Amino acid sequence: MAVLSLLCSVALVFTVWLILPIFILGPLGIYFGWKSFRQASTRLPTPSPGRRLLALTPMLLAIVTMVGMIAVVNVGYRA
Numbered sequence: 001m002a003v004l005s006l007l008c009s010v011a012l013v014f015t016v017w018l019i020l021p022i023f024i025l026g027p028l029g030i031y032f033g034w035k036s037f038r039q040a041s042t043r044l045p046t047p048s049p050g051r052r053l054l055a056l057t058p059m060l061l062a063i064v065t066m067v068g069m070i071a072v073v074n075v076g077y078r079a
Contacts, residue, residue, distance in 0.1 A: 001036035005029045005058035009065040016069045026066030033059025 008029030040055035
């Protein structure tokens with residue numbers, strides 16, 4: 001799941017000029033990141049804070065990428 005989240009984030013960066021993938025790949029990356037985090041946190045009963053942060057990284061990266069790409073579109077779009 002974490003790999004899918006990271007792949008959605010990378011694909012979003014390369015397809016930002018299409019505009020629509022921001023609203024498809026962004027939430028999809030966040031969803032896969034959340035599923036990965038839930039899977040990692042239920043597998044271990046008491047994970048360490050570092051391990052929880054590492055499991056949360058794909059979701060955080062997807063959120064940052066989505067917000068960044070929306071900002072790029074807002075700044076660069078001229079109608």
